Amino acid sequence: MSEDLSIFALISGASLLVQIVMGILLIASVVSWVMIFQRWFALNAQQRSMDAFEDEFWSGVDLRQLYTEVNASAGELRGYEHVFVAGFKEFNRLSEQSSADPGAILQGSQRAMRVALNREEEKMERHIPFLATVGSTSPYIGLFGTVWGIMNSFRSLANMSQATLATVAPGISEALVATAMGLFAAIPAVIGYNRFAARVEVLTKRLETFSDELTGILARAAHSAPTSSGGGGAATGITKRRSS
Template sequence: MSAEISILDLFLEASILVQFVMFILLTFSVVCWAMIFQRRKILQTAENQLTVFEDKFWSGADLGKLYSETSAKPVIQGVESLFVAGFKEFARLRSSHIDNPQVIVDGTNRAMRVALSREIDSLETHLPFMATVGSISPYIGLFGTVWGIMNSFIALGAVKQATLAMVAPGIAEALIATAMGLFAAIPAVIAFNRFSHKVEKLENSYGNFMDEFSSILQRQSATEQSTK
């Protein structure tokens, strides 16, 4: 039986609309898998970078020296971009001879929040597409299945004597569309949930770093103000 009916044969013998549905689902699957591998690498890099930078930050290194080393990098991403944005704004406000430490810290926080928003937007790239594929692919596949089965029964009504052998290929080719819809949707949903969780953890870690860094800058600013 498998020699007589193969998946490729069923695809080639399907109606144009069902073939189009299968092609869309296959395209969704290929694109989604490419995005999955890309996002996995980017998020893993962000997690590793966070660990390495926090080790440097809490090792007692001079913040000015750390800023010079970090800002000299050709590409600044992740928690490093928050640190650079915050320290740069802190240095700018301090050089403006502002006497209120709270004003300096508030300005630093605003700069870091802007950088945080950019980083989260970058980390969430392609996640909406995965969510869309995961939600609509089963319905697209179901549409192809319903259309294929409908055509099979219409053709069946045109013959006087119907047999299972006559209707089986049409139903089988229609059901492949549903299978392809699930094949595209399941990895997309799993990846979306996993990556969303990773992004949420990174966002929380970035937020904690911002709070701790702000506290350090506030103490430093207050100390400088008291010595004047």
């Protein structure tokens, strides 16, 4: 009557297939937690760097100076920096060719910014599909383990003349551990997926807005540059004003 029903006894007493299912779920849970923490730190860092760059960008610093500053700083470019560097580099390169007209210059820099933005989005969204997969499949995997375990415990019940609750209960509770583990893996993964997907969307929106703002600034510079000195000095007199 007083059987050892601790979780670990249940796990070690389960059949091989159920144990494999439990192992898969444990791995899925560990990996999804790794991804959750990794995404959390990465998105926090992204947001922090974006906030810092936004402050610096709108503080009235000269764009060329900002460009050299950002380029000089060690480490990978992220968020606004990436978009800004890509767009500004393309703008400079095109405006150095005197033949290029302002429209072509702007289109080129816009394209470069779009590429950088897509790269950023891709970087932010990394691992998030994995969380979605774990969140949607691990309950089913757990359920499979449970169904298998209950199936076996009922099959062994068929051979008994006297069926009491005590003969089925250990098998069922053993099998239910698999479902519990599936849910344990799935719930944080789903929460993490929803939370991070929303955050990535917000950050992407901010990047898009920024690239539009930068396009506006560069357009003003491109259209005013040919009338003044032209060429290399095009961006020196760029004035920033928020359009909104």
